[in-house]
Amino acid sequence: MAAMVVVLASLALAPSAAAKLLPHFDARVAGPGERVAVTLGSGVELFPAPLHVYLVPVGRESARNWHIKTVRDGPYGFIPPPQRFRFRVPAVPTGRYTLAILVRTNDGTWHNILKGLWRAPNLAPYLILRVRD
Numbered sequence: 001m002a003a004m005v006v007v008l009a010s011l012a013l014a015p016s017a018a019a020k021l022l023p024h025f026d027a028r029v030a031g032p033g034e035r036v037a038v039t040l041g042s043g044v045e046l047f048p049a050p051l052h053v054y055l056v057p058v059g060r061e062s063a064r065n066w067h068i069k070t071v072r073d074g075p076y077g078f079i080p081p082p083q084r085f086r087f088r089v090p091a092v093p094t095g096r097y098t099l100a101i102l103v104r105t106n107d108g109t110w111h112n113i114l115k116g117l118w119r120a121p122n123l124a125p126y127l128i129l130r131v132r133d
Contacts, residue, residue, distance in 0.1 A: 024126035032091045040083040049073035058096040
């Protein structure tokens, strides 16, 4: 019974944790070679480290071409919020990009906790980076 309560609680927590984690770019437009900052929100401590962060074309969240950061846990065994990092925009084709943040699940598979969130009109301004020439 206790195990079932834990499972149900974790299922209920997952969507709200992803929403709290919601990263945002400090710039909406950047070119290859320019530095951009990303801030991960207060929900970041709810996910097990490490988190692998990729810059991916909008609509292709399964792409893993451009790894930009591995977020590791702090001295107390969790990722302290808020987590802010900078990355240099890689040489990518012009277009709209978002982040894929992969977290390892209990069964050992990797799951993108941001998959599809860029489609939400209220979240898109924070989750989309337009890369120009």
